[in-house]
Amino acid sequence: MSQAPTPVRFKGTDTYLTHESLQAAVNCALTLQRPLLVKGEPGTGKTLLAEAIAEALGHRLLTWHVKSTTRAQDGLYVYDTVQRLYDSRFNDGDVRDIRKYIRQGPLGEAFSSPERVVLLIDEVDKADLEFPNDLLHELDRMRFRVTETGDEVVAKHRPVVVITSNNEKELPDAFLRRCVFHFIDFPDAELMRRIVDVHHPGLDGALAEQAMKIFYELRSFTRLRKKPSTSELIDWIAVLKAQGVHDIKMDEQLPFLGALLKKEQDLVSVAEAFGRGRRPRA
Known part of the structure; x- marks a missing residue:
């Protein structure tokens, strides 16, 4: 894995106006290389914050929209068994090459990227209670193994992670301890x-x-x-x-x-x- 990046101060962008407390939270997360957990009522710019950070840092933005059925594993990769079965049935391609049916998720893509990226994990509180801790476990390790092939994916760069929550449910304490937190107040x-x-x-x-x-x-x-x-x-x-x-x-x-x-x-x-x-x- 690469060395820690040279600190860059986030000050917002021409289209994303911010204030000192939010800037401080973003810069704290960048310095500590920890996920930034952002809460606030809808319309306060939580999702747009990740876009602004990506623009300000000159990084590519990857977005992972969390659903009630989302698992941390989905962020790493998905083994497309349905497509492999279809190809096997209709003799369409060599189904012996399992790697063709491995689809990287947003986390897997962030780990594999040759350059540092900004990863937005949107509405983390929609998933079940185990999801946040499983998610940070993978982010802490910065590597994962593809069970079907035995390949290990090791992150080239630690992504800048922005996690949003709409306060639909309480998040685990262990998850909160490993994040930098900021609540975005509604603009005055x-x-x-x-x-x-x-x-x-x-x-x-x-x-x-x-x-x-x-x-x-x-x-x-x-x-x-x-x-x-x-x-x-x-x-x-x-x-x-x-x-x-x-x-x-x-x-x-x-x-x-x-x-x-x-x-x-x-x-x-x-x-x-x-x-x-x-x-x-x-």
């Missing part, structure tokens, strides 16, 4: 305005202020089951611009509300609040 108004400026340069100042004011008012509505996120604010503003809307206010005529609220119950709750002649705060 100042940071959000900078984010809006990045995605909508030259946006009319009055429209930007009105949109953000309404956005945060909706987020303060305690009955919402899914609060609007940053990406939904960006999309909403894009629709307002495209439709030539220059003035908005918080009332029953609020345009394109479906771009912000994505659950029927939330739309009903807001409509009921407007019907009672008050702003949707409680």
